[in-house]
Every structure is written in structure tokens, then in C-alpha cells.
Amino acid sequence: MESTDGFASLEAIVASFENRDRNEAKTRFDLIDRLLTEVLGWERPWIDVEERIVGSNGYMDYKLGSKGALLVIEAKREGISFELPVGLTSGVHALKPLITGTLNKPLRKALEQVRDYCAQIGVAPAVVTNGHQWVAFLASRTDGTAPLDGRAYIFNGLKSIEEEYVRFWNLLGPVGVSAHQLAAILSAEESPRPRPLSSSIREYPGTKSRNTMQSNLQILGQIMLEDVPSNPTYRDAFLQECYANSGALSQYAELSRELLQKRGELLVNSSGVGALPIEGKAGLNSNLAADITAASFSRRPIILLGPVGVGKSTFIQHLIRIDARQVFEKALTFTVDFGREGILDDLGDHSVEQVERQLNDKYGIDIDSQKFVEDVYRAEMKRFDGGIYGRLKEIDQTQYAVKRIERLEDLSGSRSAHLKRSLERISKSHNKQIVIFLDNVDQRSREDQNRIFLVSNEMAAQWPATVFVSLRPETFYESERYGAVSGYHPRVFTLAPPRTDTMLKKRVDFAIRVLETGGNVGGIGEGSSFGLSSDELVLFLTVLSENFRKNKQLMSLIDNMAGGNMRRAMDFVTEFIGSGHVDTAKIIEYARHNREYTIPQHEFLRSLIHGDGVHYDPRNSPVPNLFQLDRPESRGHFLMMVALDFLADKGSVGQNAGYVDLKDAVSYLQGIGFPVSSIRYSLNYCSRFRLLESPTSDVDVFEGDKCRVTSVGAYSARRLPELFTYVDAMVVDTPILDSAVRRELKDEYGLLGRLDRAEIFKKYLDDSWDVAGIPSSVWDWRRISARLADDIDTVRLRSRLSNRG
The missing domain is CATH 3.40.50 (Rossmann fold)
Known part of the structure; x- marks a missing residue:
């Protein structure tokens, strides 16, 4: 609906209602309904009325929004309706003078009532109205101003609405509400997210240097695992030996086997x-x-x-x-x-x-x-x-x-x-x-x-x-x-994904054979057309092959973070080979002396998180920062994890192949206090990192009607935040809301300094959780925090033992 479409309706409404009794309930609600639908353009399915507030005896008169609540309206209908001062002009007014004193008690109670509703479901724009007069204010704020100490935009009568029709539409219509027009007029300069530690690092994200061996290994690894299979000399042998049949269910997936079978x-x-x-x-x-x-x-x-x-x-x-x-x-x-x-x-x-x-x-x-x-x-x-x-x-x-x-x-x-x-x-x-x-x-x-x-x-x-x-x-x-x-x-x-471990082992074993035979695989060809010979790469690939066969922790990481995408899994492996974050010489030395080397999960994860950078950079990493937030509210640090947990749990039941109605997800998250804008930001962030998928959008999951958690999302939410390696990387990208903590966090390179920094960051998250107001029955950060503390202690102990040795 265009803004101009509602003006003719408004003129008819003004002529019909201007002289009626403002205190007659039916007239008032008929008037509000018509203004919402005919003038402002809210569609009927977007309007919920008389919805009970969870945990109270109260009801929201109107909750508006297509996916989650965007605007709450309290319509006074019993007893004496509120009155505004005679002669009050329409426009922006301070609320305090209008709600102080006995005569102004009805308006104050109405504002307090809708303020409490909005705080519970994380909605900022709110309206108190008797049909004729509309008081629009911000019932939830992040700029340090108490809602009732702020200002309101007031339309004092239907004639005022008619005279300021464009403003009425812009502030309270669905387009204007979604664009936060009311906040733009009423809020003080909202406190932005503090800049993360990365903003103070001179050469962020930096480039991780490689020694000659690491550089050569990575180049050779990419050639052997990516280029050789497409070379005509090896194509048939590769297809014969390396093809992995589709449909074999992963034994490492974070999602259940039953759900994996039904996902397509x-x-x-x-x-x-x-x-x-x-x-x-x-x-x-x-x-x-x-x-x-x-x-x-x-x-x-x-x-x-x-x-x-x-x-x-x-x-x-x-x-x-x-x-x-x-x-x-x-x-x-x-x-x-x-x-x-x-x-x-x-x-x-x-x-x-x-x-x-x-x-x-x-x-x-x-x-x-x-x-x-x-x-x-x-x-x-x-x-x-x-x-x-x-x-x-x-x-x-x-x-x-x-x-x-x-x-x-x-x-x-x-x-x-x-x-x-x-x-x-x-x-x-x-x-x-x-x-x-x-x-x-x-x-x-x-x-x-x-x-x-x-x-x-x-x-x-x-x-x-x-x-x-x-x-x-x-x-x-x-x-x-x-x-x-x-x-x-x-x-x-x-076509379903093959097993990641099977595919990777076949690829690596084939590359070893090409190298060991000088390219003459099974009697085909006349030697490697690439002219390669690398004892070091053979040794390194042999270690990988053994780990793909029996290192369950490593394969769980690769399998889940690839999420059925074999191309990504192969990219992870080629990135690991010769990574500057990996002690390549040590691994090769183990293999040279026939000593078994179990690749630690943290070693592979570190190469995955950082890539070629010294520090974590979300623009270039396949790994998400689950602590990221869009507004300066402590609870925002946990929104993505809460959302992923809910979607995974909700999607594990029923016959929907893991899909959850988006409206249900938004309603749930609003019910524990997250605003729609933050929910949208977090779900889209998750979608960008393939933690969520929607049938109808790769970018904005709000364009669709449902979404589901991927194995990448389930693993990321359940496993990564309890690991020191992950938290150590994310601390540079996370906005810290406590200024004292911000001053404590420094750019650290040594392991002991990074361990101390991780403990400071963990305590900051613990304190943020304590004031977040998220029920522990919904999701509990403390369980993850305890496991994170254990991992930090383990790394610290391992470091001490290594130094003694």
C-alpha cells in the first residue's frame, strides 16, 4: 500500500468519527482498526489482538508485524480515557509533564503498561491511543534514557492526523516502523557498538608468514589435490579410485541421522x-x-x-x-x-x-x-x-x-x-x-x-x-x-553428499600414489606432467590419511564445518597443508621417523579460523563470531547461540525435515526480550556463514517463511564456544560493552598472554550473562563457560609441561 492510497480513507474516517463520543469502546476500536488497516496499511494477518503476555495476566491490545512484533498499541477502553492538555499541538513533546500529577494518572498507567509489555518482547516503538489521540514513544531504549523520561510524538485529534498525514504514515505505517522512523525522531544519539579490539591493531588482520617449506607444501598440496584430478592424464584413474558414492550418512554429523535422511x-x-x-x-x-x-x-x-x-x-x-x-x-x-x-x-x-x-x-x-x-x-x-x-x-x-x-x-x-x-x-x-x-x-x-x-x-x-x-x-x-x-x-x-572422511582419504591416498610413482599411476601416462617430487608432501599427506581414518575429533570438525560441501572440505585441507599456523616441520619429522601424529583439533581449527591472517577476520574466514551483536545490549552476545539452539531443538521434531516457521522463531526470541531488528541481524549473519538455510533466500532469511539449522550451525553453536582456540580468535572481533574490560584487553601474541586475555573475556561474558535476563531453562551460557574454563586450564597446563620439557 502506498502512502497516498490511505488519504481518501482518512478523510472519510475523519468525517465519520470526529464528533462521536471518544469514550465509547466499540467506536474507539472500530476507529483504531480502520486507521491501522485503511490509512496506515497494516494487513489483517499482521495484526494480533488481545494477545496474552507470558508470565502475567496482562494482554496486548494490538501487536503488529508480519514476522514478529514491530509495534505495540495500548488502546484505552475502560473507565475514563486519558486526556491531553487542551490546546496541546501535535508534534514532539516531553513525556514527564504529561504524566505527572493525579489528573495525568490514566496516561501514565497506560504508558507504564505498554512499556512493560514492550520490554518483555524486545519492541521499541509503542503507542497509547484512545482512537482520536495518539501518543507514540520508545518503550525500550539503549541510549541510557528511561522510556518515560524521554519524548513522544503526539497526534492530538483526527484533524491533526489529517493535517500531518505524511508524518502519521511515516512514523506508524509498516514501512516507517521497519525503518525505525520513530526512533530517528525521538531518541537521543544512541550509543553505538564499541569498536572491537581489531580496530586498534595497527596491521589488522595481518599476514601470517610461512617458511619456504610451508609455502612449497601448500602450493604442491593444491596442485595434487585440486589440479591433478582435472588433468586428462589422471582423469579416469581418479574417477575410478577416488569417487565416493553419495548418500552415505556421516557418523560425525552434529545433526541426527534420522534428520539427515529427511533433510532433502x-x-x-x-x-x-x-x-x-x-x-x-x-x-x-x-x-x-x-x-x-x-x-x-x-x-x-x-x-x-x-x-x-x-x-x-x-x-x-x-x-x-x-x-x-x-x-x-x-x-x-x-x-x-x-x-x-x-x-x-x-x-x-x-x-x-x-x-x-x-x-x-x-x-x-x-x-x-x-x-x-x-x-x-x-x-x-x-x-x-x-x-x-x-x-x-x-x-x-x-x-x-x-x-x-x-x-x-x-x-x-x-x-x-x-x-x-x-x-x-x-x-x-x-x-x-x-x-x-x-x-x-x-x-x-x-x-x-x-x-x-x-x-x-x-x-x-x-x-x-x-x-x-x-x-x-x-x-x-x-x-x-x-x-x-x-x-x-x-x-x-x-544427489546426497558422500561421507567426508571417505572422500578426503581417497583424494589424499591418490595424491600420494601420483607422487610416489612419479605420476605413472597404474601404468598410465609417462610420469607426472607437473614434474613434481616432494618427499615432504608425501610424509605430510600420509599423516593426513591416517588422521582421516581414525581421528574422530578432527573429522567431526571438518565434516560439520563443511556441512556436506565437499569443495569446502577440500579447501579446509589444502589450507591446512603448509599453513603458517601449523608446525609443519614437527609433523613431517614425526612421519619421517614412523611416529604416529594425531592432529589436534585446535591445530586444524586455528588454520581454519585464521587462514592467511594473523588475526581473525570475519570477511575472510569460514568461521562465524557467535558473540557478535548489532546494538549495545549485553544479551546480544548470546542471541545467535540461543537462536541456533532453539531452531535445532524445534527442527528435530515433526516431519518438517528440520525446518521451523520463521514467525515461530521470531516470536520465541522476542518472548525472551530480543528486538526484531537484532533477531534479523543475527539470523542473517548466521545465514551468511551457512549456519542457517532457507528454501527461498541465501542472504536474507526474512524473505522466506522458514529456515533450519545446518550441521555447520549445530556444530558451531554447541562445540566452538567452549574451545580456547575459538574464543582466543573471537576476542579481537567482539564489541566489548564494559569500558573497564576494553582497557584490559590487549593485542597478544604469546600463548600465556592470550590465555590471560581469554580468561578476562570469559569473565566478561559471564558477567554479561548474569545481567542478560535470559532464563537458564531456555539456554544456559554457564554450562559452556565451565567447559571453556576447563579447556583454558588444559591448554595452560600443556604449555607448562612443554616448557619444562
């Missing part, structure tokens, strides 16, 4: 589309092999559905070269990669260009060669010869040739139409099926994914080809209802 079901099955797992215990789903042929006749694409990084590209290569090799040997296969390109102006043109190039490079077919074009359009050129220009062949050979060229140019001018005709001719002349994979689609935006799906439908419907397209489950869920998929009935196969 809701998005697909609720759409009414029959989705089949792409692999089972017996291997490749037999329906898929049959559909490769059938899809070209059904004229619809086959969707490969799986999360980002699950291994869809590897599956496609394994399908082509291993699982269904006999099928694809009789086909011409093309892969259109949407992940390696930058901004694409036309996704359809990109697909055409990729297929054209691969026809030429892989199969030696140039669809623009004279002979080929003549062959494709033989029927059209036969008609040309029988047409008006045909006689030129006898009269003027040169002109005849020019006209033929012009006609062929017209026929082949549309690249998409020409490629379609070319594929039809190739399929028939070679007696081979055409199969096109649109890969890495899930790495693009949702809008691009929708457009690419439409491209796949056009290809499947018009080209003589079986078309595969890879999508994310969330994109499919959204598009099936509201976007590109909604008008089609595609064939869908789901």
Missing part, C-alpha cells in the same frame, strides 16, 4: 514431484540409465538435485566415463560449465557457444564449414535451385554463387537454430544420441538458475538431445512454486 525430502516431495535418489547401496539408480535414452523422446530435462559442493560435477564425469560408459560411448556428450564463467549476458548464447566449441574440439565437426552447411540445408537449397534464382546457374554463375551464399547465410544466421539443425543432422548421420549436461548451475544466482532451467527446457523440447541440468534443492523448491519450474514436470534425481 521436504523440499522435493512437498512439491508433488517424484524424486528418486541418484545412487543407492547397489550403485547407480537403474531408472537414470533408462531415462538417458527416454528423456530425448519425452522432451523434458532431467534435473540433478543436490546442495552446493556435493559433487555433482564429479558424479557427471563418473557417470560418463565409469558408471554408464557403454551408454555414453554411443553418444556425443557435451558439458556446458556455468561455474567457471564470469558475468554472462545471455545464458542461452553461452550454452550454444559451448556446444559449438566442443563439437569442433572434441569431435572435429565445424558446423560453419562450407561442406557441412551445404549438407545440413540440402533440402532448402534444392528448393532454392527450383526457385527464381535457380536459372542464374545457366545465366550468371558468379551471381548464382553469391545468391546461394546469401541464402545459406540466412539459414545459418541464427546460432541457436543452426546448432539445432546441425545436431539433428549429426545425430542422424553418426547414429548417435546427443547428451548435454548443464553443470555448475548451482554456483550462480537464483535468477540465473531459473533462466538456465528455462534454457534446459527449450533445449530438451526443441533439440534432438537428452538434457541434464544441476540445481540446488532450495532453488527447485522456490522455482517449482513461483518460478521457472512451476510450468513443467521434469524428471528429478537427488
Whole structure:
């Protein structure tokens, strides 16, 4: 609703109500309802009335907001309604003079009542009204001013509302309330979050230096684990030895096995589309092999559905070269990669260009060669010869040739139409099926994914080809209802993540074999085309392989923080190899003397948190700062952990595959005093770090109607805050609200100094918890704090023993 839409309604309301009895309850509530819906634009589903306040006998007359309460209204309806001083003009007024004395008691009681309601659910904007007069104030503040010592914006009568209609709309309409317009007018300069310790570090975040061995190892590790598998020399051997079947449930996941099994079901099955797992215990789903042929006749694409990084590209290569090799040997296969390109102006043109190039490079077919074009359009050129220009062949050979060229140019001018005709001719002349994979689609935006799906439908419907397209489950869920998929009935196969430990061990063992054989793996090739030989890397990878096999604590960290994304898990490992935060020489020395080395969780976590930096930097780290807050309130340090705990607990019951209605989550968090703005900030922060996921948004979970905790979120909330390594890193990024504590915290590099700093930070969090007012029955920081204290003591003891040795 636009602001101008409500003015005509307001004029009618003013004419109807201006002279009625202000103390008549029904008239007053009819008036308020109409002003809210017809004038301010609050939709009926956003208005809750007579909602009981938990833990009291009170009721909120009106609670407004689409997802959680944004505005609370107290409507006086019994006894004597409050009165404002005669002649009081509309505008900003101090509240104290209006609520002091016996005559002003009704207004004071109303303000106190709504203030207490708002404090309980974390809402700042509030209104007390008798229908005609509106007193809008901030019932919850962070600027050090008591709510009733502050100011209010007063509309003293319907005529005043009419005269200041734009102001009325801006302050109390849904758009203005969401934009905190009332706070902008009434609040003093709100205290900002204090700047974190990082702001005082001269070269933050800094660059962690590596010695020559570490630098070389990291480069070699990236080549062996990332580049070698894509090299044609090793491709088949890699696919044969390193492929890990999808769907094997992790034994380390923080989420339950039952929930993991159901996580993909809701998005697909609720759409009414029959989705089949792409692999089972017996291997490749037999329906898929049959559909490769059938899809070209059904004229619809086959969707490969799986999360980002699950291994869809590897599956496609394994399908082509291993699982269904006999099928694809009789086909011409093309892969259109949407992940390696930058901004694409036309996704359809990109697909055409990729297929054209691969026809030429892989199969030696140039669809623009004279002979080929003549062959494709033989029927059209036969008609040309029988047409008006045909006689030129006898009269003027040169002109005849020019006209033929012009006609062929017209026929082949549309690249998409020409490629379609070319594929039809190739399929028939070679007696081979055409199969096109649109890969890495899930790495693009949702809008691009929708457009690419439409491209796949056009290809499947018009080209003589079986078309595969890879999508994310969330994109499919959204598009099936509201976007590109909604008008089609595609064939869908789901690809679940493989076991992370299995995938990593196979990759590392393969890299060891390549290095140890000089590249001659299984008799293929003539030695490593990379010219590598690294005894140190072999030793380091051997340690990794053993740890992937039996170090449960390490694998729990990697598995959960990767969250089913195999690409991220591999990035974690390549970052660890040669990290400046790791004692690489010590690990290699252990391996050189055949001594077992168990990689400590804290050692891997430190490389994960810091990356190439000296200090934690949330812009470059995959690890979130769960103590971050958006406003200077102590309880904010715990909001993310409380939210993740609630969502994990709520999502573990029922048949919703872990999803929780966002409205329920916001209502719960408001019920323990968190404002909507802080809830939104925290949930979006969690979404950015993949702690939460929503079916309809990657950025703002408030755009959707539900969300759920990922394994990254469950592990981060339950395990990380109790570790010294984590808290030690987060202290530089966390705004400290206590100025005395801020002065104590320094930039520390030595272990003992960092341990002392972590204890100061822990005590600060303990004190913040004591004044946060969050019931321990909801979530209890003290349990985490006790385990954190134990870990700090353990690290301190280990340091002392090491120094003695």
C-alpha cells in the first residue's frame, strides 16, 4: 500500500468519527482498526489482538508485524480515557509533564503498561491511543534514557492526523516502523557498538608468514589435490579410485541421522514431484540409465538435485566415463560449465557457444564449414535451385554463387537454430544420441538458475538431445512454486553428499600414489606432467590419511564445518597443508621417523579460523563470531547461540525435515526480550556463514517463511564456544560493552598472554550473562563457560609441561 492510497480513507474516517463520543469502546476500536488497516496499511494477518503476555495476566491490545512484533498499541477502553492538555499541538513533546500529577494518572498507567509489555518482547516503538489521540514513544531504549523520561510524538485529534498525514504514515505505517522512523525522531544519539579490539591493531588482520617449506607444501598440496584430478592424464584413474558414492550418512554429523535422511525430502516431495535418489547401496539408480535414452523422446530435462559442493560435477564425469560408459560411448556428450564463467549476458548464447566449441574440439565437426552447411540445408537449397534464382546457374554463375551464399547465410544466421539443425543432422548421420549436461548451475544466482532451467527446457523440447541440468534443492523448491519450474514436470534425481572422511582419504591416498610413482599411476601416462617430487608432501599427506581414518575429533570438525560441501572440505585441507599456523616441520619429522601424529583439533581449527591472517577476520574466514551483536545490549552476545539452539531443538521434531516457521522463531526470541531488528541481524549473519538455510533466500532469511539449522550451525553453536582456540580468535572481533574490560584487553601474541586475555573475556561474558535476563531453562551460557574454563586450564597446563620439557 502506498502512502497516498490511505488519504481518501482518512478523510472519510475523519468525517465519520470526529464528533462521536471518544469514550465509547466499540467506536474507539472500530476507529483504531480502520486507521491501522485503511490509512496506515497494516494487513489483517499482521495484526494480533488481545494477545496474552507470558508470565502475567496482562494482554496486548494490538501487536503488529508480519514476522514478529514491530509495534505495540495500548488502546484505552475502560473507565475514563486519558486526556491531553487542551490546546496541546501535535508534534514532539516531553513525556514527564504529561504524566505527572493525579489528573495525568490514566496516561501514565497506560504508558507504564505498554512499556512493560514492550520490554518483555524486545519492541521499541509503542503507542497509547484512545482512537482520536495518539501518543507514540520508545518503550525500550539503549541510549541510557528511561522510556518515560524521554519524548513522544503526539497526534492530538483526527484533524491533526489529517493535517500531518505524511508524518502519521511515516512514523506508524509498516514501512516507517521497519525503518525505525520513530526512533530517528525521538531518541537521543544512541550509543553505538564499541569498536572491537581489531580496530586498534595497527596491521589488522595481518599476514601470517610461512617458511619456504610451508609455502612449497601448500602450493604442491593444491596442485595434487585440486589440479591433478582435472588433468586428462589422471582423469579416469581418479574417477575410478577416488569417487565416493553419495548418500552415505556421516557418523560425525552434529545433526541426527534420522534428520539427515529427511533433510532433502521436504523440499522435493512437498512439491508433488517424484524424486528418486541418484545412487543407492547397489550403485547407480537403474531408472537414470533408462531415462538417458527416454528423456530425448519425452522432451523434458532431467534435473540433478543436490546442495552446493556435493559433487555433482564429479558424479557427471563418473557417470560418463565409469558408471554408464557403454551408454555414453554411443553418444556425443557435451558439458556446458556455468561455474567457471564470469558475468554472462545471455545464458542461452553461452550454452550454444559451448556446444559449438566442443563439437569442433572434441569431435572435429565445424558446423560453419562450407561442406557441412551445404549438407545440413540440402533440402532448402534444392528448393532454392527450383526457385527464381535457380536459372542464374545457366545465366550468371558468379551471381548464382553469391545468391546461394546469401541464402545459406540466412539459414545459418541464427546460432541457436543452426546448432539445432546441425545436431539433428549429426545425430542422424553418426547414429548417435546427443547428451548435454548443464553443470555448475548451482554456483550462480537464483535468477540465473531459473533462466538456465528455462534454457534446459527449450533445449530438451526443441533439440534432438537428452538434457541434464544441476540445481540446488532450495532453488527447485522456490522455482517449482513461483518460478521457472512451476510450468513443467521434469524428471528429478537427488544427489546426497558422500561421507567426508571417505572422500578426503581417497583424494589424499591418490595424491600420494601420483607422487610416489612419479605420476605413472597404474601404468598410465609417462610420469607426472607437473614434474613434481616432494618427499615432504608425501610424509605430510600420509599423516593426513591416517588422521582421516581414525581421528574422530578432527573429522567431526571438518565434516560439520563443511556441512556436506565437499569443495569446502577440500579447501579446509589444502589450507591446512603448509599453513603458517601449523608446525609443519614437527609433523613431517614425526612421519619421517614412523611416529604416529594425531592432529589436534585446535591445530586444524586455528588454520581454519585464521587462514592467511594473523588475526581473525570475519570477511575472510569460514568461521562465524557467535558473540557478535548489532546494538549495545549485553544479551546480544548470546542471541545467535540461543537462536541456533532453539531452531535445532524445534527442527528435530515433526516431519518438517528440520525446518521451523520463521514467525515461530521470531516470536520465541522476542518472548525472551530480543528486538526484531537484532533477531534479523543475527539470523542473517548466521545465514551468511551457512549456519542457517532457507528454501527461498541465501542472504536474507526474512524473505522466506522458514529456515533450519545446518550441521555447520549445530556444530558451531554447541562445540566452538567452549574451545580456547575459538574464543582466543573471537576476542579481537567482539564489541566489548564494559569500558573497564576494553582497557584490559590487549593485542597478544604469546600463548600465556592470550590465555590471560581469554580468561578476562570469559569473565566478561559471564558477567554479561548474569545481567542478560535470559532464563537458564531456555539456554544456559554457564554450562559452556565451565567447559571453556576447563579447556583454558588444559591448554595452560600443556604449555607448562612443554616448557619444562
